[in-house]
Amino acid sequence: MGWAIALHGGAGNIPLTLPPERREPEEAALRHCLQMGTAALKAKQPPLDVVELVVRELENNPHFNAGRGSVLTSNGTVEMEACIMDGICKEQGVETIDPSHFITPNNIERLERVKEANRVQIDYTEPIQKEVEKQTPVADGDSQIGTVGCVAVDIQGNLAAATSTGGFVNKMVGRIGDTPIIGAGTYANRFCAVSATGKGEAIMRATVARDVAAIMEYKGLSLKDAADYVIQECAPRGTAGLVAVSATGEVTMPFNTTGMFRACATEDGYSEIGIWPSV
Amino acid sequence: MGWAIALHGGAGDISRGLPSERREPREAALRHCLQIGVAALKAKRSPLDVVELVVRELENEPNFNAGRGSVLTSKGTVEMEACIMDGNTKRCGAVSGLTTVVNAISLARLVMEKTPHIYLAFDGAEAFAREQGVETVDPGHFITPENIERLKQAIEANRVQIDYTPPIQKDDKKETPIADVDSQIGTVGCVAVDSHGNLAAATSTGGLVNKMVGRIGDTPIVGAGTYANSFCAVSATGKGEAIIRATIARDVAALMEYKGLSLKDAAAYVIQECAPKGTAGLVAVSATGEVTMPFNTTGMFRACAAEDGYSEIAIWPSV
Numbered sequence: 055m056g057w058a059i060a061l062h063g064g065a066g067n068i069p070l071t072l073p074p075e076r077r078e079p080e081e082a083a084l085r086h087c088l089q090m091g092t093a094a095l096k097a098k099q100p101p102l103d104v105v106e107l108v109v110r111e112l113e114n115n116p117h118f119n120a121g122r123g124s125v126l127t128s129n130g131t132v133e134m135e136a137c138i139m140d141g142i143c144k145e146q147g148v149e150t151i152d153p154s155h156f157i158t159p160n161n162i163e164r165l166e167r168v169k170e171a172n173r174v175q176i177d178y179t180e181p182i183q184k185e186v187e188k189q190t191p192v193a194d195g196d197s198q199i200g201t202v203g204c205v206a207v208d209i210q211g212n213l214a215a216a217t218s219t220g221g222f223v224n225k226m227v228g229r230i231g232d233t234p235i236i237g238a239g240t241y242a243n244r245f246c247a248v249s250a251t252g253k254g255e256a257i258m259r260a261t262v263a264r265d266v267a268a269i270m271e272y273k274g275l276s277l278k279d280a281a282d283y284v285i286q287e288c289a290p291r292g293t294a295g296l297v298a299v300s301a302t303g304e305v306t307m308p309f310n311t312t313g314m315f316r317a318c319a320t321e322d323g324y325s326e327i328g329i330w331p332s333v
Numbered sequence: 334m335g336w337a338i339a340l341h342g343g344a345g346d347i348s349r350g351l352p353s354e355r356r357e358p359r360e361a362a363l364r365h366c367l368q369i370g371v372a373a374l375k376a377k378r379s380p381l382d383v384v385e386l387v388v389r390e391l392e393n394e395p396n397f398n399a400g401r402g403s404v405l406t407s408k409g410t411v412e413m414e415a416c417i418m419d420g421n422t423k424r425c426g427a428v429s430g431l432t433t434v435v436n437a438i439s440l441a442r443l444v445m446e447k448t449p450h451i452y453l454a455f456d457g458a459e460a461f462a463r464e465q466g467v468e469t470v471d472p473g474h475f476i477t478p479e480n481i482e483r484l485k486q487a488i489e490a491n492r493v494q495i496d497y498t499p500p501i502q503k504d505d506k507k508e509t510p511i512a513d514v515d516s517q518i519g520t521v522g523c524v525a526v527d528s529h530g531n532l533a534a535a536t537s538t539g540g541l542v543n544k545m546v547g548r549i550g551d552t553p554i555v556g557a558g559t560y561a562n563s564f565c566a567v568s569a570t571g572k573g574e575a576i577i578r579a580t581i582a583r584d585v586a587a588l589m590e591y592k593g594l595s596l597k598d599a600a601a602y603v604i605q606e607c608a609p610k611g612t613a614g615l616v617a618v619s620a621t622g623e624v625t626m627p628f629n630t631t632g633m634f635r636a637c638a639a640e641d642g643y644s645e646i647a648i649w650p651s652v
Contacts, residue, residue, distance in 0.1 A: 228457015229450045230429075237556040237580040255451045259423045261556040264580045265587065272591035 055211070056303045056321025057095040061087055061108055061204040063118045063315030065251045065295025068329060070312070077329065080315055083115045084327050088317040091204060101206040101214035101247070102140045109136070109216040112202035116158050118315075120202040123158050124220020126165040127227045132157055134220050135234040141213030141242035141301075161223075168224040201233055203240070203249030203297060209321070211301035215240050215247035215263070222254065232257035237264035244301060245270045246277055252294035252311060260288040266298055278306045285310050334530070335622045335640030336374040340366055340387055340523040342397045342634030344570045344614030347648060349631075356648065362394045363636040363646050370523065371638050380525040380533035380566070381419050381442075388415070388438040388535040391521035397634075399521040400436060401475050403539020405484040406546050411475040413539055414454075414553040415441045420532030420561035420620075427553035430455035433469040434462045438537045441553075443467065452553065475539075487543040520552055522559070522568030522616060528640065530620035534559050534566035534582070541573065551576035556583035564589045564620060565596055571613035571630060579607040585617055600625045 063080060091108040095101075113121025113136075124132045203217035217240045219233040231254025232239035239250045241263030248263040257263075262284055269280035277300040285294055285308040295309025297316060305318045312330070319325040326332070342359060370387040374380075392400025392415075403411045414429040415437035426445025429452070431437050443465050444453050453461055462469055522536035536559045538552045550573030551558035558569045560582030567582035576582075581603055588599035596619040604613055604627040614628025616635060624637045631649070638644040645651070 226448060226450060226453060226457055227460065228453045228455055229448075230427075230452040230454055235452075235554055235556075236577050237554075237583060241580075255449070258451050258555050259425060261560075261580070261583045264556060264583055268584065268587040269591055272587060 055209065057206070057208050058299045058303045058305045058318070058320040059088070059091045059095055059104065059108075059204065059206040060297035060299055060305050060307055060316065060318035061091065061112070062202065062249065062251055062295065062297045062307070063112065064201045065309045065311040065314035067292065067311060068313035068315070070330060072329070080117050081327060081329070083112070083117060084315060084317040087111050087204075088319055088325070088327065091206065092319050095206060095208060098208070101208050101212050102138070104206045105204040105214045105216035105247075106138060108204040108206075109202055109218050112204070113218050118202045119220045120218040123161065125223040126157065126161050126220075127229070128169075128224050129227050130162070130165060131227065132220055133225075133227070133229075134218070135230060136216070136218035137234040137236065137240040138216040139214065139236060139240055139242040139247070141215075141244055141247055164223050201239070201251040203251060205242070205247040205249050205297050205299045207247065207299045207301060207303060209303075211244070213242045213244070213247040213299065213301060215242040215249050217249045217251075231255070232262070237261045239263060241267055243267050246298050246300045248281075248296055248298040250294060250296040251314065252289070252309075253292075256289050256293035260284070260294070262289060262294055262296060266296070270300070277304045281306045281308050334528060336525070336527050337618045337622045337624045337637070337639040338367070338370045338374060338383065338387075338523065338525040339616035339618055339624050339626055339635065339637035340370065340391070341521065341568065341570055341614065341616045341626070342391065343520045344628045344630040344633035346611065346630060347632035347634070349649060351648075359396050359634055360646060360648070362391070362396060363634060366390045366523075367636040367638055367644070367646065370525065374525060374527060377527070380527050380531050381417070383525045384523040384533045384535035384566075385417060385438055385442055387523040387525075388521060388537050389436045391523070392436050392438060392537050395477050397521050398539045399537040402477050402480065403475050404542040405476065405480050406540075406548070407488070407543050408546050409481070409484060410546065411472060411539055412546070413437045413475070413537070414549065415535070415537035416553045416555065416559040417441045417445060417535040418533065418555060418559055418561040418566070419445075420534075420563055420566055423562055425451050425555050425559075427452040427555065427559075428454065428458045429549050429553050430547070431458055431462070432472045433459060435468040435470055435474075438535050440465070440467055441535075451555070454549070455547075480542075483542050520558070520570040522570060524561070524566040524568050524616050524618045526566065526618045526620060526622060528622070530563075532561045532563070532566040532618065532620060534561040534568050536568045536570075550574070551581070556580045558582060560586055562586050562590075565617050567600075567615055567617040569613060569615040570633065571608070571628075572611075575608050575612035579603070579613070581608060581613060581615060585615070589619070596623045597625045600627050604629050
């Protein structure tokens with residue numbers, strides 16, 4: 055047992071050809087946020103504080119789809135959502151923020167492309183072509199950003215989860231996704247803390263975050279096995295990823311998409327920052 | 334196996350002293366909605382159609398806290414929410430923050446069927462309603478004198494309450510005989526299964542008396558107040574925040590699926606162990622035609638029927 059932390063910057067169809075100038079800022083952000091979260095846990099801050107401060111940092115980073123850098127609705131506006139949950143007492147809160155200056159040029163571009171292709175997409179989908187076969191080298195249109203989240207556990211087994219997002223590119227105004235839905239995108243109890251990312255509607259239908267904990271509790275599976283089961287069996291391929299920690303300090307970060315921006319660290323010294331599946 | 338249906342008009346601290354002139358219209362409404370639901374199932378309508386039509390009827394009933402008769406926010410406005418879910422496909426639709434839509438449950442179904450999304454809220458949901466041409470009215474249509482009074486009392490007592498709390502006293506020991514404010518109404522919902530095991534659930538509400546503007550409860554949250562999969566269909570009622578925390582509706586199904594419990598045992602466990610006393614009730618049916626209606630509150634307006642002839646309409650625990 056010991057402390058553990060995991061965080062993500064979104065799962066999706068992140069192309070393996072992602073150029074370094076788009077990959078490096080995000081890896082750097084993940085590294086920075088992991089360091090902040092680890093330092094806070096070492097300083098004995100409660101996991102609820104830790105996940106909040108990490109997600110705030112991810113929200114402020116314009117490369118991720120949350121806070122500044124949120125993707126745009128069909129009206130070109132921003133509608134952000136977030137959720138935080140405390141494992142022991144199961145306190146949670148959901149807040150929404152008024153649209154303000156969170157709009158970035160990249161996201162205006164993304165919205166325009168999607169409207170042209172007349173489709174709603176998770177933000178990691180490759181640049182949309184009317185002709186699906188072509189791949190443009192201009193990757194700054196529609197990809198490489200996603201929901202953010204963080205889960206943490208301290209040495210006493212106190213758990214917390216937090217997730218934040220701008221949602222889908224070109225979503226209908228008023229559309230709510232999985233992120234603020236307890237049990238879908240965010241969940242924590244005394245078994246584990248989970249933050250999910252991907253196609254919101256699939257995550258809601260599959261109650262992804264709650265199911266990881268329920269399978270541990272009701273079927274006695276380990277964190278890793280429960281999370282793998284949910285990602286492989288309960289959510290269609292290409293729709294979901296998650297980060298989770300257990301009360302005993304385990305970490306897991308499964309996804310059924312091409313990639314997921316992620317990072318984790320545990321007290322025993324293990325640490326990982328990744329985008330695509332580890333080989 | 335066979336068809337089965339269960340519906341509720343809300344769980345809460347429903348006083349046993351509820352006078353007959355307040356009890357009978359609600360019992361009559363439950364009976365009427367049960368009859369139309371049963372008739373629809375016998376006529377082989379899909380459970381999804383059945384739960385929608387029953388909840389529409391409950392929404393139109395001003396004695397229940399949904400549609401007309403919805404409780405008021407702290408600003409004296411109405412914000413309605415609803416959710417519908419199809420067990421086979423796990424498709425679902427939800428809406429929140431509606432102010433003019435006569436039948437929130439039908440708009441929830443349109444979100445499910447006509448959009449790539451599951452959940453629309455507030456301005457976006459209202460705009461969608463207009464696009465779809467659903468029936469809308471002036472917001473004043475939903476407000477009833479009883480609810481204006483309820484809000485007034487809640488504000489005086491400076492407290493948010495589920496709508497079944499007895500009339501609020503500053504002095505807790507006194508009970509006023511005026512039971513027509515603060516009590517006896519609640520969220521509505523319906524679950525149904527046909528003889529092929531197709532399941533559906535639907536829930537609709539005005540929320541908590543004196544809730545903050547923009548407050549969303551359990552009703553539109555898939556897995557909290559509403560859920561259906563291939564095992565069962567569940568609609569919950571009570572204190573929204575407790576139901577959300579305990580992911581009530583999902584947990585009933587998860588206990589059946591992951592622990593192999595029966596519908597009755599799974600639902601009883603969730604209500605007794607996962608939600609604090611006085612906060613929750615639910616109606617549920619299983620793929621094999623079982624029905625259960627547990628609650629940990631004083632009472633729950635409820636009704637059910639099954640193909641084998643069993644039928645029940647009740648408010649307090651059956652002895």
